Amino acid sequence: MNDTLLEIRGLKKYFPLRGGFLSGERGTIRALDGIDMEIRRGETMGLVGESGCGKTTLGRLIMRLEKPTAGSIRFAGEEILGWKGAALKAYRGKVQMIFQDPYSSLNPRKTAGSIIGEPLVIHDPEWRGKRKARLAELMSVVGLDAEQMTRYPHEFSGGQRQRIGIARALILNPSLIVADEPVSALDVSIQAQILNLMKRLQRDFALTYLLITHDLGVVRHMSDRIAVMYLGKIVELGAAEAVCGRPAHPYTEALISAIPVSDPTGRKERVILTGEMPSPAAPPPGCAFHPRCPYRNGVCDQTEPILHQRGAGHWAACHKS
Amino acid sequence: MHAVLEITDLRTRFDTERGTVRAVDGVDLKAVAGQTLGVVGESGCGKTVLALSIMRLVPSPPGRIVGGSILLNGRELLDLSAEEMRGVRGRDISMIFQEPMTSLNPVFRIGEQIAEVLRLHQNLERRQALAASVEMLRMVGIPCPEARAKDYPHQLSGGMRQRVMIAIALACRPRLMLADEPTTALDVTIQAQMLDLIGRLQSETGTSVILITHDLGVIAEATRDVAVMYAGQIVESSPTRELFSAPLHPYSVGLMDSIPGLRAQTGRNDMLSVIPGTVPALSDLSAGCRFKDRCPDVFSNCREKEPVITEQSPGRFVRCWKYGDCR
Numbered sequence: 001m002n003d004t005l006l007e008i009r010g011l012k013k014y015f016p017l018r019g020g021f022l023s024g025e026r027g028t029i030r031a032l033d034g035i036d037m038e039i040r041r042g043e044t045m046g047l048v049g050e051s052g053c054g055k056t057t058l059g060r061l062i063m064r065l066e067k068p069t070a071g072s073i074r075f076a077g078e079e080i081l082g083w084k085g086a087a088l089k090a091y092r093g094k095v096q097m098i099f100q101d102p103y104s105s106l107n108p109r110k111t112a113g114s115i116i117g118e119p120l121v122i123h124d125p126e127w128r129g130k131r132k133a134r135l136a137e138l139m140s141v142v143g144l145d146a147e148q149m150t151r152y153p154h155e156f157s158g159g160q161r162q163r164i165g166i167a168r169a170l171i172l173n174p175s176l177i178v179a180d181e182p183v184s185a186l187d188v189s190i191q192a193q194i195l196n197l198m199k200r201l202q203r204d205f206a207l208t209y210l211l212i213t214h215d216l217g218v219v220r221h222m223s224d225r226i227a228v229m230y231l232g233k234i235v236e237l238g239a240a241e242a243v244c245g246r247p248a249h250p251y252t253e254a255l256i257s258a259i260p261v262s263d264p265t266g267r268k269e270r271v272i273l274t275g276e277m278p279s280p281a282a283p284p285p286g287c288a289f290h291p292r293c294p295y296r297n298g299v300c301d302q303t304e305p306i307l308h309q310r311g312a313g314h315w316a317a318c319h320k321s
Numbered sequence: 322m323h324a325v326l327e328i329t330d331l332r333t334r335f336d337t338e339r340g341t342v343r344a345v346d347g348v349d350l351k352a353v354a355g356q357t358l359g360v361v362g363e364s365g366c367g368k369t370v371l372a373l374s375i376m377r378l379v380p381s382p383p384g385r386i387v388g389g390s391i392l393l394n395g396r397e398l399l400d401l402s403a404e405e406m407r408g409v410r411g412r413d414i415s416m417i418f419q420e421p422m423t424s425l426n427p428v429f430r431i432g433e434q435i436a437e438v439l440r441l442h443q444n445l446e447r448r449q450a451l452a453a454s455v456e457m458l459r460m461v462g463i464p465c466p467e468a469r470a471k472d473y474p475h476q477l478s479g480g481m482r483q484r485v486m487i488a489i490a491l492a493c494r495p496r497l498m499l500a501d502e503p504t505t506a507l508d509v510t511i512q513a514q515m516l517d518l519i520g521r522l523q524s525e526t527g528t529s530v531i532l533i534t535h536d537l538g539v540i541a542e543a544t545r546d547v548a549v550m551y552a553g554q555i556v557e558s559s560p561t562r563e564l565f566s567a568p569l570h571p572y573s574v575g576l577m578d579s580i581p582g583l584r585a586q587t588g589r590n591d592m593l594s595v596i597p598g599t600v601p602a603l604s605d606l607s608a609g610c611r612f613k614d615r616c617p618d619v620f621s622n623c624r625e626k627e628p629v630i631t632e633q634s635p636g637r638f639v640r641c642w643k644y645g646d647c648r
Binding site: 050051157159187188189190191192193195196199200214216217218220221222254255257258259270272273274276277292 | 363364478480481508509510511512513514517535537538575576579580581592593594595596599
């Protein structure tokens with residue numbers, strides 16, 4: 001398949017849960033528990049879920065910042081998990097990350113220019129000749145002034161810092177960008193500027209995005225397809241219009257009903273979930289969502305539902321049909 | 322309607338190395354008994370300083386309240402001594418904060434922390450106060466309240482901690498509760514639970530709530546009236562429904578249009594409309610309207626004179642020359 005850029009199969013990541021000093025392992029946290037997903041060239045795949053659902057861990061595994069417990073990740077048809085040395089370095093040039101917090105993800109002691117240019121210095125042996133021109137080009141692409149190259153991060157506003165982070169991610173001409181909550185730390189009027197910038201860059205540079213966020217409104221606006229995660233598993237996956245318009249999983253339905261409505265007079269009946277997400281160290285039996293689910297029935301605490309197809313390319317893991 | 326809290330021309334300043342910051346600059350606000358008033362604005366607009374000013378908790382120095390009046394049921398809070406003000410906090414006005422981990426004391430059991438308010442303001446005995454605190458935990462929907470009262474804050478999840486904060490805030494049945502970003506640190510499904518809880522408790526206790534947030538969704542969901550703050554001032558205030566159906570101030574319009582899916586359904590290929598530029602530094606304001614550099618409707622008047630807030634239609638106030646008579 002030529003148009004699949006990233007293919008994830010059966011991906012698991014368990015973290016050992018240690019007791020205290022000398023007491024050994026007490027159990028495992030199942031941060032990711034069997035993820036299957038593919039990301040197509042040029043699309044935006046939105047990954048939503050609440051804190052602790054494993055969405056950031058998935059991003060870190062794709063970046064090869066963590067080693068998975070099991071499963072496979074194929075990039076442009078090639079398995080990446082065994083890669084080391086030069087091959088891994090080359091891969092990391094093609095897959096870049098935008099981080100959530102533009103305040104802590106930039107080194108305060110480096111200038112904007114050296115932050116943006118660092119990947120080039122690391123990856124391109126002939127960087128000396130081209131660094132300056134490339135910096136100026138990228139800064140103007142993300143809407144910064146090339147004269148600001150010599151300034152330090154504290155001299156920029158939050159939105160400008162996120163632009164620096166984006167320029168750094170772009171300098172090596174990557175094909176995949178993993179954006180982990182890229183606008184969550186920003187004010188709403190600045191969020192819109194950054195989201196627009198990301199869309200424009202995608203068009204101009206044929207980028208593929210994996211957009212990780214808890215904000216379904218942002219995901220719906222940005223994504224071609226959406227995957228909803230709950231407790232280390234994908235519970236629903238499909239085209240953005242299908243997932244948001246006809247959610248097939250009760251958890252997706254609850255997330256959508258938590259999105260602000262434009263008209264306070266037309267407040268829809270909200271699905272308010274009771275309880276909280278269980279600990280991934282002790283997931284409930286059967287469907288992990290059943291303790292909070294308004295539609296649960298007899299089978300839900302017995303058998304775990306598997307993803308099955310609800311429409312063209314629309315999958316959900318729920319016993320309710 | 323009966324106003325519990327009436328703020329007129331409140332001004333709070335901070336003296337800094339870069340000059341005087343006018344964090345709250347001429348704010349008028351009225352909270353009606355038993356209702357929820359929303360205050361919405363982006364970071365640095367002065368909404369938290371406004372709440373701290375009402376509680377008289379502005380750190381001084383560098384901050385000071387330089388003018389205006391805050392009447393709580395007709396009583397001037399700005400004239401009270403520090404001693405008298407301590408009697409007001411927790412009993413008449415209480416506050417819940419954004420971060421439930423840092424606002425609870427990690428070394429005391431949560432039952433004790435609720436009991437403290439009751440012992441201080443209602444002179445209950447320790448045992449009575451502890452029993453009452455278990456009742457409060459039950460009221461905010463914490464399962465097995467007798468057992469949970471003996472927990473320490475770190476043993477609870479974020480949502481549970483925020484419930485404890487609400488229990489502390491409502492323990493003395495205050496007339497007014499200030500909630501500063503009460504749901505921002507929480508997940509969306511927990512946020513929905515919290516807004517539901519605050520609304521339910523409010524109708525049970527008759528407490529007025531001032532809900533401070535940057536999230537217009539929360540405003541739409543939970544408030545009856547709303548004030549939009551920008552750069553230390555209220556630029557628009559109106560019933561929530563009317564603000565959402567027809568915002569008046571260009572800043573309110575821009576704010577709503579910049580949120581994906583809030584006003585218009587945006588398609589996959591649409592760009593969001595954007596408020597250009599950033600908020601001006603409050604230490605260095607030039608003449609005229611504070612929004613002039615970002616405003617799509619700016620005209621000559623805006624650069625010369627600061628607009629005053631005027632009543633556009635009954636109950637709808639806006640601070641903009643577009644609606645003034647000097648056009």
